[in-house]
Amino acid sequence: MEIFKSFKLFGLYFYISNVRMKRRRTIDEQMRNRRNALLRKKRFLYQLRGGCCELCGKHFALEALEIHHLVPVSQNPGLALQTKNLILLCHDCHVKVHQGKESAVKQKNRP
Ligand SMILES: [Zn+2]
Numbered sequence: 001m002e003i004f005k006s007f008k009l010f011g012l013y014f015y016i017s018n019v020r021m022k023r024r025r026t027i028d029e030q031m032r033n034r035r036n037a038l039l040r041k042k043r044f045l046y047q048l049r050g051g052c053c054e055l056c057g058k059h060f061a062l063e064a065l066e067i068h069h070l071v072p073v074s075q076n077p078g079l080a081l082q083t084k085n086l087i088l089l090c091h092d093c094h095v096k097v098h099q100g101k102e103s104a105v106k107q108k109n110r111p
């Protein structure tokens, strides 16, 4: 391991390798990019679906709506940002969907 920097803090020595620092930065960047991409997607969906929750049909502010993945990201990460896999739900409906009413959403007619 290549020592990049070492310093003493609270009587303990800390060593930071440049390898680890580089990897950490990459992960942070990836997470930030993914968050930004999802936020952009959310604004796009908000316009597309008229700012309404797709389950109860009520109108909400952008911040009050949440993105729900029809096919969970854990099941198929490739669908994470696919418009057809995303729906906007208000918090209440989102909770309901995750409590087991997801099939109702899947069969709903989508614009
Ligand atoms: Zn709703």
Ligand SMILES: [Zn+2]
Pocket (backbone or CB within 6 Å): 067, 068, 069, 094, 098
């Ligand atoms: Zn969800």
